[in-house]
Amino acid sequence: MQDIPDKIHFIGIGGAGMSGLARVLLDLGFDVRGSDLNSSQVTERLKAAGATVFEGHHGHNVTGAGLVVVSTAISGDNPELRVATESGIPVIHRADMLGLLMERQKGLAVAGAHGKTTTTAMLALVMEKCHQDPTILIGGELTDVGGNAKLGRGKYLVAEADESDRSFLKLYPYLAIVTNIEDDHLDHYGSVDEIIKSFRYFLQKIPADGAGVLCFDDTNVRDVAPECGGAVITYALDNPEADYVLRDIKLEPGRSAGEVYFRGQRLGLIELVVPGRHNLANALAVVAACLKLGLDFNEIAASLKEFRGAGRRYQYHGCVKGVTVVDDYAHHPTEIAATLRAARQVHAGRVVAVFQPHRYTRTSLLHKRFGPCFQDADLVIINEIYSAGEKPIEGVSAQLIVDAAREFKGDDIVFLPTAGDTIEYLLNNDQEGDLILTMGAGDVWKTGLALLDRLKEN
Known part of the structure; x- marks a missing residue:
């Protein structure tokens, strides 16, 4: 493996790919630091393992770094990336770092x-x-x-x-x-x-x-x-x-x-x-x-x-008053259809899908493909689009997917823009034996957890 500087800074260290690389480099003995917009369980684990983690992106965070690692999600105007570039600190993509580790x-x-x-x-x-x-x-x-x-x-x-x-x-x-x-x-x-x-x-x-x-x-x-x-x-x-x-x-x-x-x-x-x-x-x-x-x-x-699954892949969150909540990362029509078929395999009661579309671009390009993918659900709730940092596209909203899905399932498709709307609707319409399956690459998993908390209170 070619030489890697001792002090490595990750911009967006809490991301799924970035945090894993940071952890392996820590265990290899490197001085790892990084920043993320918000503290999380992931960043707390990295700190416990010896990383220095800054909350927020600020140019001075990269001071002293011998190498900066970024992902595609980091834009060119990020203050840390800008300072690193101006200071002559080498900057590489996370895939380059993975490639270096593969050399070992x-x-x-x-x-x-x-x-x-x-x-x-x-x-x-x-x-x-x-x-x-x-x-x-x-x-x-x-x-x-x-x-x-x-x-x-x-x-x-x-x-x-x-x-x-x-x-x-x-x-x-x-x-x-x-x-x-x-x-x-x-x-x-x-x-x-x-x-x-x-x-x-x-x-x-x-x-x-x-x-x-x-x-x-x-x-x-x-x-x-x-x-x-x-x-x-x-x-x-x-x-x-x-x-x-x-x-x-x-x-x-x-x-x-x-x-x-x-x-x-x-x-x-x-x-x-x-x-x-x-x-x-x-x-x-x-x-x-x-x-x-x-x-x-x-x-x-x-x-x-012995395999029990991976996080956010048909992940069981709990069962309260006969209502079971499971979460899955499915956000493409093929993934949604496969996940719902799997749910139908294991669950005898109603399957209620809560889907949060991911990105305006994906919705614009694939909305018609979403139409038939909910066939194995008894009821489908569709939330507004999770932007993932994208700018809105005129004429593109979750309504495109709602319209496509209603061609196949009619009144079994309900449009509820927010997590709050979804939780209130489910509290008033759930049935004992329901499987609530949240799906999407955004933060829809939080809806399932919040629903369980509300069910415990009621």
Whole structure:
């Protein structure tokens, strides 16, 4: 690994990707400091681990830093970035830092439009349980490692590869899982063709002795497979031509299972406690990757059975007076449909979806695609758009999604702009046995927690 200055400053240290990098660098012995607009559990954990964390972005915070790390979310007019640039302090993107850490160990990266965090978490857990002691960097919380990151002394680094801004092209993984390629982040790419092109480049970076573990249920993934620099290993639930397939799939409350076959030979059963066919696909990818690395199938299967999910991925928050609250990060139509199918698998009562659209650009580009994705919900509440820092676009609001969804579900779609409106409506209309499923990449999870608190009071 090339030399890294001892004193490293993270602008936006509380972010999912940034905080993980900061934690690993702390454990490597670096002097880590950083800033974030607000204090959080994440920043408090980093402080407890030895980081210096400033609240708010101020130019003087970077004084003394030998290197500044930023994410795409940091704008050019950020006062700390401006001072660092004017002072000649080197500035790198967080993906560059991840790439530097990958030089220490063999990188195992997970990329794709959907399922990245869960698949990365599954892979990390299996590697940990199978005594590989990997370094782990995930976009969500994993209970088994006590957060979203862990420094390991083994030969592998497990990380989520973010395609949203092309930053995953800064990585050179030894092995990469690609779960799917779809029309997300069009505000950055402009077209699906550009997204596909970036995945071609990503797979070309895999060395000849490495591998791409590719989902052959996905047409776009099949198209980029020939570009892989290493061996191509394929998996699928619906495509019998894949190397690894899953047969005799069972989707039951508290159990998702299937028989793994490799080129026609039965390897054995995998079982999950997390729901959903999509999670079986994620697990099959992990099986294929870990077998490529020489792990034992029975140990892999036993480890997967212990997987309890990642933070904000079908995360159980509580049950009060017969009303259960679960939260999920789903914010793209494909993710929402898969999450609702999983909810229907495990829940016998009403499924009430509370969806907060994420970003004006995504709403503008995909609003018609949201129309049919709520079919497995009994009732759908749609909130106003969470901007994620974007400026409003004239004519773009959550009403676009409401109108599209009503074409399929009519009066089962309710538009309630705010969290307060949503909570009051649910308190007056909930039924014993309801599952309230909050979905979105913004702060809709807070609505679920606040609802539980109000139910306790009533």
